[in-house]
Every structure is written in structure tokens, then in C-alpha cells.
Amino acid sequence: MTPPLEYYLWFAALLFVIGVAGVLLRRNVIIVFMSIELMLNAVNVTFIAFSRQMNNIDGQIFVFFVMTLAAAEVAVGLAIIVAMFRNKESINIEDMNLLKW
Amino acid sequence: MVNSTLILVWLIPLFPLIGFLLNGIFGKRLGDKAVGIIGSGAMLFSFVVSGYLLLNYLALNQVGAEFHSTLFSWISVADLQLSVSFQVDSLSLMMAVMVTGVAFLIHVYSIGYMHGDGGFARFFSYMNLFSFMMLVLVLSDNYILMFLGWEGVGLCSYLLIGFWYEDDKNASAGNKAFIVNRIGDFGFLLGALLLFVTFGSFQYSEIFSQLDRFSVGDGTITAITLLLFVGAMGKSAQLPLYVWLPDAMAGPTPVSALIHAATMVTAGVYMVARSSFLYVLAPTSMTVIAVVGVATALFAALIALTQNDIKKVLAYSTISQLGYMFLALGVGAFSAGMFHLLTHAFFKGLMFLAAGSVMHALANEQDMRFMGGLRKKIPKTFITFLIGALAISGIPGLSGFFSKDELLWQAYSSPAGGFWFWLVGAVTAGLTAFYIFRLIFLTFYGEARWKPETHAHESPNKMTLPLIILAFLSVVGGYIGVPALLGGDNRIHYYLEANLAKLPVDAAAHQSHSLEFILMGISVLIAIAAIYLAYVFYVKRRELPELAAAKFKRAYNLSFNKFYVDELYDYLFVKRLITISKWLWNKFDVRVLDGMANGAGKLITVTGWYVRTVQSGLVSGYALSLFIGSLLMIGYYFFR
Numbered sequence: 001m002t003p004p005l006e007y008y009l010w011f012a013a014l015l016f017v018i019g020v021a022g023v024l025l026r027r028n029v030i031i032v033f034m035s036i037e038l039m040l041n042a043v044n045v046t047f048i049a050f051s052r053q054m055n056n057i058d059g060q061i062f063v064f065f066v067m068t069l070a071a072a073e074v075a076v077g078l079a080i081i082v083a084m085f086r087n088k089e090s091i092n093i094e095d096m097n098l099l100k101w
Numbered sequence: 102m103v104n105s106t107l108i109l110v111w112l113i114p115l116f117p118l119i120g121f122l123l124n125g126i127f128g129k130r131l132g133d134k135a136v137g138i139i140g141s142g143a144m145l146f147s148f149v150v151s152g153y154l155l156l157n158y159l160a161l162n163q164v165g166a167e168f169h170s171t172l173f174s175w176i177s178v179a180d181l182q183l184s185v186s187f188q189v190d191s192l193s194l195m196m197a198v199m200v201t202g203v204a205f206l207i208h209v210y211s212i213g214y215m216h217g218d219g220g221f222a223r224f225f226s227y228m229n230l231f232s233f234m235m236l237v238l239v240l241s242d243n244y245i246l247m248f249l250g251w252e253g254v255g256l257c258s259y260l261l262i263g264f265w266y267e268d269d270k271n272a273s274a275g276n277k278a279f280i281v282n283r284i285g286d287f288g289f290l291l292g293a294l295l296l297f298v299t300f301g302s303f304q305y306s307e308i309f310s311q312l313d314r315f316s317v318g319d320g321t322i323t324a325i326t327l328l329l330f331v332g333a334m335g336k337s338a339q340l341p342l343y344v345w346l347p348d349a350m351a352g353p354t355p356v357s358a359l360i361h362a363a364t365m366v367t368a369g370v371y372m373v374a375r376s377s378f379l380y381v382l383a384p385t386s387m388t389v390i391a392v393v394g395v396a397t398a399l400f401a402a403l404i405a406l407t408q409n410d411i412k413k414v415l416a417y418s419t420i421s422q423l424g425y426m427f428l429a430l431g432v433g434a435f436s437a438g439m440f441h442l443l444t445h446a447f448f449k450g451l452m453f454l455a456a457g458s459v460m461h462a463l464a465n466e467q468d469m470r471f472m473g474g475l476r477k478k479i480p481k482t483f484i485t486f487l488i489g490a491l492a493i494s495g496i497p498g499l500s501g502f503f504s505k506d507e508l509l510w511q512a513y514s515s516p517a518g519g520f521w522f523w524l525v526g527a528v529t530a531g532l533t534a535f536y537i538f539r540l541i542f543l544t545f546y547g548e549a550r551w552k553p554e555t556h557a558h559e560s561p562n563k564m565t566l567p568l569i570i571l572a573f574l575s576v577v578g579g580y581i582g583v584p585a586l587l588g589g590d591n592r593i594h595y596y597l598e599a600n601l602a603k604l605p606v607d608a609a610a611h612q613s614h615s616l617e618f619i620l621m622g623i624s625v626l627i628a629i630a631a632i633y634l635a636y637v638f639y640v641k642r643r644e645l646p647e648l649a650a651a652k653f654k655r656a657y658n659l660s661f662n663k664f665y666v667d668e669l670y671d672y673l674f675v676k677r678l679i680t681i682s683k684w685l686w687n688k689f690d691v692r693v694l695d696g697m698a699n700g701a702g703k704l705i706t707v708t709g710w711y712v713r714t715v716q717s718g719l720v721s722g723y724a725l726s727l728f729i730g731s732l733l734m735i736g737y738y739f740f741r
Contacts, residue, residue: 023724032720093720100718 008049015042029081029091033074040070106157110170110187112150113197114236116143117204120229128222140225141208144232148201155194165599166190167306169242176245183303188242191596192439196239196371199443203363203450204232206567210454211355213563214461224264224353231257235364239371243303244293247372251289251336254365255282261360262352274351281345285335289372292328299325309378317382326379326386330393333369337423340397344667346420350412354457357412362419362453363446370426370442377435377602387517391431395512395525398424400664402532406539407650407661410467411456414540418493419449421529425508428526432518433604434511436597440582441508443593444500447578448492451571452537455486458560458568459544463551469540474549478557481565483545485572490541492575494534494628500579505530506621507584507594513620516604523620531627538635546640586617 015038022035044063051059081091088095120143124136131139158166167190176183187193208228215224231254238250256279263275293303299321300308315322333339338346349361360366373380373390380387398421405417422445429438460467462479476483492501509530513523551557559565583589638645650657659665 020728024721024728027721096720097718100716 005049005053008045012042012045012049015039015045027093029084029093029096032093033077033081037070037074040066106154107168107170107189109150109154110189110240111172113147113154113201113240114233116146116150117229117232117236119143121226121233124222124229125226128226131222133216133221136222136225137208137212140229141205141212143229144201144205144208147232147236148198148205151194151197151201154189155198158189158191158194159596164596167600169306180301181297183243183245185246186242187240188305189240190600192371192375192600193240195439195443195593195597197236199446200232200235200239200364203446203571204228204235204359206570207355207359207363207450207454210358210457210564210567211353213561214355214457215353220264224261227257227260227264228355228359231261231360231365235368238368242305244296244305245303247375248286248289248293251332251368251372252286254360254368255279255286255336258282258349258360258365261356262349264352264356268351271351274345274348278345278349281342282335285332285342287332288328288330288335289332292325292332295321295325295328305375312378312382315382318384319382322379323383323385326376326383327389329376329379330373330386330390333373333427334393335369336372337366337369337427338397338420339369339393339424339427340400341666343397343401343420344670347413347416347663350410350416354412354453354460357416358450358453358457361416363450366419366423367426367442367446370423370430370438373427373430374435374439374601377430380430381433381602381604384517387431387433389431390427391512391517391522394424394427394429394431395522395529396424397421398428398529399525399532400424402529402536403660404663405536406532407657409469411459411469411472411540411544412453412467414469414536415449415453415456418452418533418537421533422449422493425505425526425529428512428522429508432512432515432522434508434515434518435601436594437504437507437511439597439601440593441504444492444504444575444578447571448489448499448501448575451485451568451575452489452493454564454568454571455482455489458482458564459486461560461564462557464555466551466555469543471550471552472544473547473551474545475557476545479559481559481568485565485568486545487541488572488575490537493537494632495530495624496628497625498576500575500577502625503579503582503584506624507582509624510584510617510620514617527620527624527627530624531631534628534631535635538632539639542635542639547643584617586614586621 019035019037019039019042022038023032026032026035044066047059047063047066051057084096085091120139123139124131128136167188169186169188171184171186174182174184208225211224211228215221218224234250234253234257236250238247238254241247241250259275259279262278263272266272266275296308297303300311302308335342346361346366350357352361380390401417401420401424405414405421408414408417422441426438426441426445429435429441458479459472459475459482462475462482463472466472488499492499495502495505509523509526512518512526513520549557580589582591582593584591638649662668
């Protein structure tokens with residue numbers, strides 16, 4: 001007896017909204033990054049749920065791609081944050097405002 | 102004419118082209134002597150080839166035969182097929198022989214005249230280029246190739262008028278010639294394009310073969326012929342576009358002789374004669390030509406009476422003689438006009454060269470008030486000049502007599518002519534004899550008025566030899582056209598007429614011979630009387646000219662100031678143009694055009710000023726707009 005599809009979707013939606021809220025509201029860049037991971041994983045949950053429901057393996061393959069992408073993104077992102085911190089002694093997102101008019 | 106002979110046609114313009122390239126590219130390195138030999142040698146070769154072709158043509162004994170020689174395809178676009186091809190007939194051969202012959206003599210003369218000038222090679226390369234363009238003009242078998250030559254000679258004229266460009270006056274004279282000519286050229290081009298629209302071809306023979314479907318007085322043909330005549334007016338210095346020619350005397354004297362007397366200015370006459378088949382269908386245009394021609398002849402002769410600059414007198418004389426030629430064309434006597442063109446090339450070229458020789462003797466003095474008494478000092482120049490003057494006056498036995506008399510007789514007797522044309526022409530003939538002998542007497546007779554330290558000397562042989570040859574031609578040149586009345590067979594008309602159109606009714610045949618004799622006698626008497634009058638005025642009783650000038654002060658001033666035409670044009674066109682240009686510059690250009698350009702820039706700047714505030718640099722702000730944007734897009738698909 002498995003839980004119905006809606007449960008997974010509601011769960012994923014909740015995770016996603018938490019991620020969005022984190023990105024928009026938090027000032028710590030590391031937290032923002034983690035929130036992005038949260039959003040990506042929310043999508044992953046949806047993929048897996050649909051894959052299982054429809055008996056189609058494609059969704060699970062896609063999840064691997066998303067995880068690879070997330071790993072790459074974190075690697076680049078953390079590198080930027082380190083470089084940023086060396087320059088500004090801060091990881092507050094509001095201090096990263098060089099690219100403006 | 103067999104093909105092997107005909108193929109020689111393209112050699113005629115080729116030699117001057119080679120001369121132009123050699124002198125133009127290597128001129129400085131070759132040295133003056135080689136440049137002179139190349140320049141005149143090219144013309145000599147050309148002359149020999151054209152002479153050979155002419156002899157071959159005459160030997161054919163096929164009157165009116167015309168041959169075409171196509172070199173290569175030039176423009177090929179849709180319906181327009183143009184090739185560089187030459188037409189050989191009596192008209193083009195006559196012009197080619199005249200142009201190359203006179204050009205050769207003038208090139209030889211130039212070696213002496215331009216000796217020591219810094220631009221010696223440049224001068225000869227321009228002269229060769231001019232000859233090339235002129236030959237293209239006369240040999241072409243379609244209007245566009247003719248137009249190429251037409252513009253080419255205009256360019257060379259501009260370059261050579263402003264040859265001594267260090268002097269601002271010369272450069273602006275060149276500008277004036279070019280700009281006034283452009284007005285005429287515009288008419289020519291419109292005429293040629295209208296021809297293409299009407300006939301679907303630019304080629305003479307194709308156009309003329311379609312003329313059957315047009316009746317006399319057809320509107321389109323009239324428009325075409327009038328437009329072409331506007332071109333002729335500019336190039337051949339007719340009223341009201343003649344103003345550039347007197348100023349063109351700023352160029353070296355051989356240029357005045359070759360371009361502004363013998364060849365280029367007669368291009369308009371040649372073009373109208375070439376288009377004679379069109380003109381006979383347009384009586385209105387013919388009348389316009391005759392009236393413009395006869396008015397120009399009289400007008401320019403009146404101005405020439407009082408000018409003091411020796412070259413200006415000859416320039417106005419040229420305008421006047423060109424007017425004569427147009428009078429002949431206008432009354433339908435195309436061959437008479439061409440005949441006068443030929444003899445005029447001899448005697449007017451001669452007189453210009455002789456005037457150059459006089460200037461050479463007097464250290465470039467051009468004002469006749471500072472000449473006089475040169476008869477003994479420069480005898481060769483004097484005698485040849487005198488022969489030219491007698492020829493232009495129409496003294497029996499010289500070339501000018503035959504052509505002028507033929508021309509005046511046609512002006513009277515032709516169906517399109519009339520008594521008034523003849524009368525004005527005869528009066529002009531009298532004026533011509535008067536002003537040309539005024540020039541002779543002022544220059545060669547009386548006391549020496551030049552500075553005593555001037556060493557007046559005869560020109561070198563290089564200069565006097567062409568004078569003598571041209572003087573010889575001025576005497577005998579007329580015998581190719583002795584009228585039947587005087588026991589001749591008028592060979593030149595016999596040949597030329599076969600390639601030209603004729604007016605429908607030949608009324609000349611009905612005129613009595615006695616009348617022709619009487620008119621001939623009257624014009625000769627007028628000329629002799631005018632010469633005697635000039636003798637009285639300028640040799641016997643030297644006080645008379647001033648008395649006459651004082652008595653007819655108003656008329657004298659009008660003539661002396663060239664009827665104020667330059668001032669009138671200055672007021673009507675030049676000043677207006679400057680006013681309009683200034684307005685366009687200060688108002689239209691600065692405000693409208695610059696305003697548009699600057700406004701476009703400003704618009705971008707201002708827009709950017711507002712739009713850039715979006716770039717706040719706040720990462721969360723960007724994320725928020727990304728989020729809202731995604732929501733909106735998803736919402737759109739969701740609630741659609």
C-alpha cells in the first residue's frame with residue numbers, strides 16, 4: 001500500500017515554496033544556496049513521483065541530470081562566495097551589489 | 102569596306118589613349134622631349150589611320166554607306182543591350198579626320214608653347230585624354246557611348262581650363278564651365294533616356310529605322326529633340342548657356358584652340374546633325390534651334406566688337422560662329438552646318454594659335470591696348486593670322502567664304518528658313534569682319550604700345566609650322582564644297598547628305614541662280630565694307646573709336662559689359678542659390694537633419710536613464726522579479 005501521488009506533489013510543492021522563501025528572504029548567501037538546492041530537490045521529488053506513477057524510467061534519469069547540475073552549480077557558486085568573501089569580508093547578499101549602474 | 106580595314110577603326114581612339122596612359126603615368130620620368138613626341142605622335146598615328154579609312158571609304162564609291170564595328174559588350178541588363186561599337190560613315194569619318202588632324206597640329210604647337218612649363222607632362226596627358234574622348238564621341242554608334250565621350254571631353258575641358266590651378270581665377274573658370282555644362286548634359290541625358298523609353302534602344306541605326314511610325318510634329322520626338330538640344334546648348338555655348346566659354350579662355354591657348362574652338366564646342370553641332378533624322382520630324386525644335394542659333398550669332402558678335410582681351414574676342418567670335426552652325430542645322434541644312442564646322446575648325450584654330458604666338462612674343466600680354474605694330478616683328482604670325490581673319494570674314498576664295506555663303510543661302514532659301522534669318526546672318530557677317538579686323542589692326546598695326554623692355558620675337562618653328570599648315574587649310578579647305586553656282590560639284594554635301602536627313606520639300610531648287618548670286622554679292626560687299634570701316638576706325642583715324650564710344654555711350658557700355666548677362670545670372674541664380682544654400686545650412690541642416698540625428702541619440706540616452714534603475718545590484722531583487730515573472734508566465738498558461 002503506497003501513498004497516493006497527491007501526497008508527493010503536496011510535499012514537493014511545500015519544499016519548493018520553502019526554497020523560494022529562503023532565496024527571497026534570507027541575506028546569508030550560503031543559506032540562499034541551500035534554498036536553491038531545496039528547490040531543485042523539490043523538483044526531483046516530483047520527477048520521481050511521476051516516474052513511479054507512470055511506470056516510466058525517464059523521470060529518474062532526469063533526476064541524475066539535475067543532481068549533476070546541482071553539484072556543478074554548488075561548486076561554481078561556492079567558489080564565487082569564497083572569492084567574494086576574500087574581497088569583502090562578508091557573505092551578506094546585500095553587499096554583492098557591484099554590477100549596477 | 103572590308104572587315105580588315107574596318108577593324109582599324111578602334112585604332113583611332115586607341116593611340117591617344119595609349120598616349121594618355123604613358124604620359125599620365127610615366128610623364129615625369131620620361132622628360133619633356135619624349136612626352137611631346139609621344140603626345141603628338143599618338144595623334145599623328147590616329148590621323149594617318151583616320152585618313153586611310155576616309156580614303157578607303159571614298160574609294161568604295163557607295164554614297165551613304167555606313168559600317169559598324171563592335172568591340173565588346175558593355176552593359177547587358179534585361180532589355181538594355183549596349184556594346185562599345187563604332188559607326189563609320191561620312192559624318193563620323195569627317196569628324197575623326199578633322200579632330201585628329203587639328204589635334205596633331207595643336208599638339209606640335211604645344212611642344213613649343215608649353216616649353217618649360219612645370220606641368221608639361223600633365224598637359225599632354227590631358228590633351229591626349231581629350232582627343233580620346235572626342236574620338237569616342239564622334240565615332241560612337243549609340244547615344245550612351247556618345248554621352249561617355251560627351252562627359253569625358255567636358256571633364257578634360259574642366260581640367261585644362263583650370264590647368265594653372267594655382268591661380269584661383271582659373272580654377273573657378275573651370276568650375277563655371279563644368280557647372281554650366283552639367284545643366285546642358287542633364288538635358289542630353291533626359292533626351293537619351295526618353296529615346297530609350299520610346300524606341301527601346303540607344304543605337305542610332307535602330308532608332309532611325311523605327312521612325313516610320315511617327316508623323317511630323319510628333320510630341321515625343323519634339324520633346325526628345327528639344328532635350329538633346331539643351332545638351333547642345335551647353336556644350337556648344339549657345340544662348341543662354343554660353344557664359345562659360347569666354348571664361349574658359351583662362352586655360353592655356355592651345356587648349357582654347359583645340360577644345361574651345363575647333364573640336365569640343367562643335368560636339369553639339371555634330372550631335373544635332375547625327376540626330377538629324379529625329380529633328381526633321383520636329384519642326385518646332387528646328388525653329389527653336391534656328392532662332393537660338395541666329396540670336397547667339399548676333400549677340401556674341403555684338404559683344405566681340407568692344408572686348409580688349411585678344412582671346413575674349415576670339416571666344417565670342419567662336420560663340421557667334423557656332424550660332425551660325427546652329428542656324429544652318431535649324432533650317433535643315435545639316436551638311437552646310439557640318440561644312441562650316443570643318444572650315445571653322447581650320448580658321449578659328451589657326452587664329453587661336455596665332456593669338457597664342459602673339460602672347461608668346463609679348464610675354465603673355467593679352468590686352469590689345471598694349472599691343473600694336475607687331476606686323477614687322479612677327480611676320481609669320483601676322484600673315485597666318487591675316488589669312489584666318491580673311492577666311493572668317495568670308496572673302497571670296499577662302500574656305501570661310503564657301504561655307505558661310507552656303508550657310509546663308511540655305512538660311513534664306515530653305516523651306517524652314519527665311520529672309521530674316523538671312524538678314525541677321527548677313528549683318529552678323531559684317532560685324533564679324535569688323536571685329537576680327539579691329540583685332541588685326543589693334544594688334545599688328547599702329548605704334549607699339551607694349552613695354553619697351555619686352556623683347557618681341559617670332560615663335561619657334563614648332564609653333565609657326567602648325568600655323569602655316571592651318572593657314573593653308575583655311576585657304577583650300579573650302580574647295581571641297583564649292584557650290585554648283587560657281588562651277589563646283591560640292592563634294593562634301595554629296596557625301597554628307599547621304600548620311601543625313603533632308604527636309605521633306607526641297608524648295609532650294611526652285612530659287613533662281615541670280616538671287617543666289619545677288620545674296621552672295623551682298624554678303625561679300627558687307628564684309629569688305631566692314632573691313633574698310635575697321636581700317637578707318639583703327640588705322641586711319643584713331644580718334645574715331647573713342648568718339649563713337651562717347652556718342653553711343655549706352656550701346657557701347659552694353660556691349661563692353663557683355664550685356665550684363667554674367668551679372669544677371671549672378672543675381673538670378675548664383676545669389677539665389679547661395680541664399681537658399683545658406684538657409685538650408687543654417688535652418689534645415691542644423692535644425693532638421695542634425696535635430697533628427699541628435700534626437701535619436703538623445704532618445705536612447707533618456708530611455709537608458711530610466712531603464713537603468715532596474716539594475717539595482719540587489720540579488721534578491723532580481724530573484725524576486727524572476728519569481729514574479731515565472732508566476733505570471735505559468736499563471737498565463739494555467740488560467741488561459
